Amino acid sequence: xxxxxxxxxxxxxxxxxxxxxxxxxxxxxxxxxxxxxxxxxxxxxxxxxxxxxxxxxxxxxxxxxxxxxxxxxxxxxxxxxxxxxxxxxxxxxxxxxxxxxxxxxxxxxxxxxxxxxxxxxxxxxxxxxxxxxxxxxxxxxxxxxxxxxxxxxxxxxxxxxxxxxxxxxxxxxxxxxxxxxxxxxxxxxxxxxxxxxxxxxxxxxxxxxxxx
Amino acid sequence: xxxxxxxxxxxxxxxxxxxxxxxxxxxxxxxxxxxxxxxxxxxxxxxxxxxxxxxxxxxxxxxxxxxxxxxxxxxxxxxxxxxxxxxxxxxxxxxxxxxxxxxxxxxxxxxxxxxxxxxxxxxxxxxxxxxxxxxxxxxxxxxxxxxxxxxxxxxxxxxxxxxxxxxxxxxxxxxxxxxxxxxxxxxxxxxxxxxxxxxxxxxxxxxxxxxxxxxxxxxxxxxxxxxxxxxxxxxxxxxxxxxxxxxxxxxxxxxxxxxxxxxxxxxxxxxxxxxxxxxxxxxxxxxxxxxxxxxxxxxxxxxxxxxxxxxxxxxxxxxxxxxxxxxxxxxxxxxxxxxxxxxxxxxxxxxxxxxxxxxxxxxxxxxxxxxxxxxxxxxxxxxxxxxxxxxxxxxxxxxxxxxxxxxxxxxxxxxxxxxxxxxxxxxxxxxxxxxxxxxxxxxxxxxxxxxxxxxxxxxxxxxxxxxxx
Numbered sequence: 001x002x003x004x005x006x007x008x009x010x011x012x013x014x015x016x017x018x019x020x021x022x023x024x025x026x027x028x029x030x031x032x033x034x035x036x037x038x039x040x041x042x043x044x045x046x047x048x049x050x051x052x053x054x055x056x057x058x059x060x061x062x063x064x065x066x067x068x069x070x071x072x073x074x075x076x077x078x079x080x081x082x083x084x085x086x087x088x089x090x091x092x093x094x095x096x097x098x099x100x101x102x103x104x105x106x107x108x109x110x111x112x113x114x115x116x117x118x119x120x121x122x123x124x125x126x127x128x129x130x131x132x133x134x135x136x137x138x139x140x141x142x143x144x145x146x147x148x149x150x151x152x153x154x155x156x157x158x159x160x161x162x163x164x165x166x167x168x169x170x171x172x173x174x175x176x177x178x179x180x181x182x183x184x185x186x187x188x189x190x191x192x193x194x195x196x197x198x199x200x201x202x203x204x205x206x207x208x209x210x211x212x
Numbered sequence: 213x214x215x216x217x218x219x220x221x222x223x224x225x226x227x228x229x230x231x232x233x234x235x236x237x238x239x240x241x242x243x244x245x246x247x248x249x250x251x252x253x254x255x256x257x258x259x260x261x262x263x264x265x266x267x268x269x270x271x272x273x274x275x276x277x278x279x280x281x282x283x284x285x286x287x288x289x290x291x292x293x294x295x296x297x298x299x300x301x302x303x304x305x306x307x308x309x310x311x312x313x314x315x316x317x318x319x320x321x322x323x324x325x326x327x328x329x330x331x332x333x334x335x336x337x338x339x340x341x342x343x344x345x346x347x348x349x350x351x352x353x354x355x356x357x358x359x360x361x362x363x364x365x366x367x368x369x370x371x372x373x374x375x376x377x378x379x380x381x382x383x384x385x386x387x388x389x390x391x392x393x394x395x396x397x398x399x400x401x402x403x404x405x406x407x408x409x410x411x412x413x414x415x416x417x418x419x420x421x422x423x424x425x426x427x428x429x430x431x432x433x434x435x436x437x438x439x440x441x442x443x444x445x446x447x448x449x450x451x452x453x454x455x456x457x458x459x460x461x462x463x464x465x466x467x468x469x470x471x472x473x474x475x476x477x478x479x480x481x482x483x484x485x486x487x488x489x490x491x492x493x494x495x496x497x498x499x500x501x502x503x504x505x506x507x508x509x510x511x512x513x514x515x516x517x518x519x520x521x522x523x524x525x526x527x528x529x530x531x532x533x534x535x536x537x538x539x540x541x542x543x544x545x546x547x548x549x550x551x552x553x554x555x556x557x558x559x560x561x562x563x564x565x566x567x568x569x570x571x572x573x574x575x576x577x578x579x580x581x582x583x584x585x586x587x588x589x590x591x592x593x594x595x596x597x598x599x600x601x602x603x604x605x606x607x608x609x610x611x612x613x614x615x616x617x618x619x620x621x622x623x624x625x626x627x628x629x630x631x632x633x634x635x636x637x638x639x640x641x642x643x644x645x646x647x648x649x650x651x652x653x654x655x656x657x658x659x660x661x662x663x664x665x666x667x668x669x670x671x672x673x674x675x676x677x678x679x680x681x
Binding site: 018020022023027028031033035055083084085088093096111113119122172173174189192193195196203208209212 | 225227228230231232233235237239246247249250253258260263264266274275290292293295296299334336337342343344346357358359360361362363365366369370371372374376408409412413442443444463464465469470472473476508529530532533536627628629646648649650651654
């Protein structure tokens with residue numbers, strides 16, 4: 001997994017609550033057996049005016065000029081600013097894969113759906129929770145200033161605005177450690193394999209029917 | 213110390229804990245074709261093998277067609293979908309599984325229907341699947357949640373999941389549900405009250421006399437929708453109904469093991485005096501048949517209600533949400549729900565495709581016919597076994613005589629990965645779980661209802677209170 005330490009990036013505002021993973025990556029793209037290449041179809045139904053299917057040449061499709069991520073001022077954004085309950089619905093990890101492939105490394109919202117939130121960390125992405133008031137404030141700043149960038153520092157757990165305003169955010173210590181060091185969960189868990197074996201043996205003795 | 217059911221299940225599976233992050237042991241790993249290929253590929257690239265093959269039960273459901281089975285795999289017109297289904301087979305052949313029900317096997321079906329009916333889901337288990345509706349299995353007093361593909365790979369490689377303990381919420385529904393009011397209506401009424409983010413960070417235990425009164429099918433419907441309230445896990449305590457349901461299923465314990473299992477399972481309830489972080493209360497008598505009007509399951513009202521007007525929105529963000537929902541759904545505020553005409557009907561999905569659901573829908577459809585404005589009414593059983601049971605009871609004939617199409621099992625139009633879908637602008641009465649934009653097909657408009665309410669809408673061509681039919 002890629003490390004995440006610090007990033008200063010252009011911010012794109014997606015001003016809606018309850019953005020679900022069906023919207024982030026529609027179901028037809030889930031047929032892929034690969035882990036990459038979902039970026040061109042991130043937000044497919046909002047981003048294009050035609051119906052997208054896997055295998056289409058996306059560069060030839062008709063773009064929806066009204067969709068915020070299509071606006072020239074947000075091209076190349078690395079930070080997605082959005083509203084509460086982002087990533088609700090399906091557990092599809094294709095959603096963070098699509099956002100990451102699109103270019104986003106950081107998401108800022110006042111809350112996330114649990115499974116999506118968890119999936120982000122497995123892919124070197126940082127979903128940041130800030131209060132609804134701060135998120136509101138950031139939306140106003142992004143809309144007001146073209147080229148608006150935020151400086152995100154995971155070690156210090158801070159988001160810094162262009163004017164130097166600093167917002168602290170919380171992050172779970174284990175997840176922070178994994179992101180800062182680019183650690184693969186499986187490798188970490190395997191360090192405990194003796195404990196797993198011991199637990200398993202005891203568990204099997206207590207509930208043998210689980211092992212039939 | 214008095215413990216909640218969630219505490220008991222979580223604590224009894226902790227392998228290791230450090231700074232509030234635990235490794236919990238996973239008893240059952242359900243696998244389907246959409247969220248597993250990248251996990252198997254990860255194992256392959258790292259030279260890893262599954263930790264415990266006997267924990268894996270797999271089936272193909274999301275992508276499988278619901279007709280044209282006479283042509284076999286060749287009947288899957290979409291080569292990308294076909295490859296994914298074939299890839300599951302080759303991965304299971306390579307890595308192994310306790311059981312695999314491939315496309316067209318008589319036991320194949322929606323993974324959350326197949327698990328319980330095979331006895332692969334048992335009380336006290338930890339159950340995971342790369343699918344958010346894994347919460348369904350909590351109906352058995354099992355700790356069950358959906359996981360992402362990286363976690364699928366992690367569970368395969370280590371038999372464990374990295375977890376932080378959730379907060380606990382008790383949803384208490386006391387009283388007796390009225391006739392024609394189902395577990396689906398209870399689920400939607402709860403989500404209407406808590407909102408789709410209300411359960412974020414929580415494991416929900418459903419309790420109270422109305423929940424104890426539900427069948428196992430009803431409890432599965434309820435726990436299935438826990439994820440739509442934002443909770444990764446839903447739970448119902450074990451009782452005699454749970455034990456009766458599990459008894460005699462192919463993978464259930466037998467003989468001496470059965471008695472020991474039952475003795476343990478009977479401890480799987482919240483102790484009196486245990487504290488929940490949050491308690492939500494509903495009266496069963498207040499719950500009417502529900503119909504969603506918008507693009508989130510929380511946008512729901514009773515069938516005798518109206519599409520809400522903007523002045524009822526709680527804040528600016530919700531106002532904007534509702535305005536987008538009106539436009540997407542082609543509805544204006546204050547429209548009575550029972551004046552909304554429909555184009556299609558879908559009875560199926562991991563929420564409502566079990567035998568009890570099909571019986572209830574068939575009882576409404578019996579001797580009637582779908583309305584002329586209904587272009588398609590699909591009935592998709594949850595599994596091959598549900599289908600066979602329904603046919604044995606003659607339900608298929610009732611549906612077909614009423615103008616419904618009787619299909620092969622699978623996820624079908626719940627998420628429209630296969631050929632079953634809505635066209636843009638089409639409006640559907642659906643027994644599934646999500647009314648998100650585009651969920652059942654780009655531009656499609658989904659209204660979530662119970663099987664009875666879907667059948668009633670099919671017959672009349674619009675939403676109608678099934679209790680008045």
